[in-house]
Every structure is written in C-alpha cells, then in structure tokens.
Amino acid sequence: MENKQNGLYPIFLKVKKLKILIVGGGNVALEKLQFLLKSSPESQVKVVALDFKDEIKLLSKDKNVTLITKAYDVSDIMDVHLVIVATNMECVNKSVYFHCKSHNILVNLADNPSYCDFYMGGIVTKGNVKIAISTNGKSPTTAKRLRQFFEEFLPDEIDELVENLNDYRSSLKDSFHQKVVHLNALTKSLITK
Numbered sequence: 001m002e003n004k005q006n007g008l009y010p011i012f013l014k015v016k017k018l019k020i021l022i023v024g025g026g027n028v029a030l031e032k033l034q035f036l037l038k039s040s041p042e043s044q045v046k047v048v049a050l051d052f053k054d055e056i057k058l059l060s061k062d063k064n065v066t067l068i069t070k071a072y073d074v075s076d077i078m079d080v081h082l083v084i085v086a087t088n089m090e091c092v093n094k095s096v097y098f099h100c101k102s103h104n105i106l107v108n109l110a111d112n113p114s115y116c117d118f119y120m121g122g123i124v125t126k127g128n129v130k131i132a133i134s135t136n137g138k139s140p141t142t143a144k145r146l147r148q149f150f151e152e153f154l155p156d157e158i159d160e161l162v163e164n165l166n167d168y169r170s171s172l173k174d175s176f177h178q179k180v181v182h183l184n185a186l187t188k189s190l191i192t193k
C-alpha cells in the first residue's frame with residue numbers, strides 16, 4: 001500500500017548566508033518573495049525578470065533584494081544556492097529546472113509540484129519559535145489556514161518560555177544527562193492535560 005504520510009523533511013535555512021534566485025517578476029514571484037521576507041527579512045535574494053511588479057520594486061528598496069532586468073540565462077544560477085521559478089513561460093521555467101538539476105542546485109517551480117525539490121510552506125513565527133506547515137503540495141489553501149490558526153492561537157509568551165529555558169539551560173552545571181533530566185522534568189506539565 002502507498003504510504004500516504006507526508007515524507008518531506010523540513011530544514012530551517014540560514015537564508016542570510018545563502019543566495020536565493022527568483023526567476024520572474026510577476027504575481028507568483030511577488031507572493032513567494034513576500035512570504036520569504038515575512039519569515040526571513042534578511043534573506044539575500046536576486047530577482048531576474050523582463051519586468052517587475054511595482055510591489056517587487058518597493059520590496060527591493062529596503063531589503064537585501066537585487067532586481068536584474070533581463071531574460072533568464074544559465075549564468076544567473078552560477079552564484080546561487082536555491083532557485084524559485086515563476087515566469088509565465090513554461091519552456092523558460094523548465095529550462096531553469098534542468099539547468100539547476102545539472103548543477104545540483106535545489107529548485108522550485110512555483111506552480112508545478114512535480115518540478116519542485118522543495119516546497120515553500122506556511123510559516124508561523126513567534127520570536128525564536130518557528131513552525132513550518134506543509135500539506136505535501138496537496139492544498140496550499142489549507143497550509144495558509146493552518147498558518148493563520150497558529151498565528152492567532154499560539155501565545156506570544158511562548159517566546160518568553162523559550163528565553164527563560166535558554167537562560168536556565170545555560171546556568172545548569174550538571175552533566176549532559178542530568179541537564180536533560182532537569183529540563184524534561186521542568187517542562188513536563190506543558191504537554192500533560
């Protein structure tokens with residue numbers, strides 16, 4: 001029987017240290033850029049397109065976003081780690097995909113799940129805490145609704161808890177094993193009803 005569980009493995013990228021390329025400057029590129037910057041305002045992004053929506057031009061003003069007005073060619077992927085593709089030309093999108101594959105660069109064709117090495121997720125951030133949500137590409141709308149649900153219902157105090165536990169963790173002089181026992185005992189009530 002086919003395993004219906006979501007088998008994707010989430011990782012939390014330090015996008016301040018990585019270079020991301022977005023190909024395309026229209027509606028879809030804007031949505032991907034907006035959500036990327038909402039979660040990770042210090043992302044380093046290069047956007048290559050023939051033209052750009054005004055909102056993308058605005059975002060490039062105070063963020064680490066560089067706009068390059070040109071048709072995509074393979075040289076654009078040479079200095080980047082991750083690529084998001086969102087032009088309205090399917091043949092361009094697919095050639096970016098195959099260039100990335102041949103250079104071992106992770107690539108996402110925003111409107112084409114079978115041409116994605118990774119998906120963008122719904123993301124909730126409360127201070128140091130971040131939750132990423134995926135529906136395995138099945139329902140982006142559900143990912144959005146779950147994001148909104150957790151944004152509203154996850155208390156802001158969760159960050160205070162994390163900060164306090166971090167201070168306490170640093171103050172413990174016990175062995176590693178004793179620290180684990182201490183911290184688990186202290187936080188047990190968080191998951192018991």
Ligand SMILES: C[C@@]1(CC(=O)O)C2=NC(=C\c3[nH]c(c(CCC(=O)O)c3CC(=O)O)Cc3[nH]c(c(CC(=O)O)c3CCC(=O)O)/C=C3\N/C(=C\2)[C@@H](CCC(=O)O)[C@]3(C)CC(=O)O)/[C@H]1CCC(=O)O
Pocket residue numbers: 031032035036108109110111112113116118119120121122123133134135136137138139140141142143144145147
């Ligand atoms: C989560 C989020 C993050 C982000 O964008 O950064 C995200 N899509 C969001 C919204 C959204 N996108 C679409 C709608 C319209 C309603 C609908 O179609 O459901 C809405 C909802 C709305 O706008 O209300 C259209 C759409 N999206 C994809 C397809 C193609 C297809 O499914 O075949 C089509 C149809 C195009 C067509 O009709 O042709 C594909 C993908 N979209 C993903 C992510 C990846 C899977 C994530 C997962 O595993 O769940 C994946 C696979 C690839 C990728 O893009 O990475 C962001 C919410 C952020 C937030 O609010 O927090």
Ligand SMILES: NC(=O)c1ccc[n+]([C@@H]2O[C@H](COP(=O)([O-])OP(=O)(O)OC[C@H]3O[C@@H](n4cnc5c(N)ncnc54)[C@H](O)[C@@H]3O)[C@@H](O)[C@H]2O)c1
Pocket residue numbers: 023024025026027028029048049050051052053070071072086087088089090092111
């Ligand atoms: N807008 C949506 O919400 C939506 C929903 C579902 C699917 N789609 C599909 O996603 C794709 C993109 O949609 P959109 O609304 O963002 O399109 P758009 O027309 O707003 O933008 C297309 C962008 O691609 C760029 N582009 C075209 N050829 C290029 C090239 N050779 N090199 C670099 N950039 C190039 C253009 O300059 C433009 O910035 C389309 O195929 C569309 O059918 C869009």
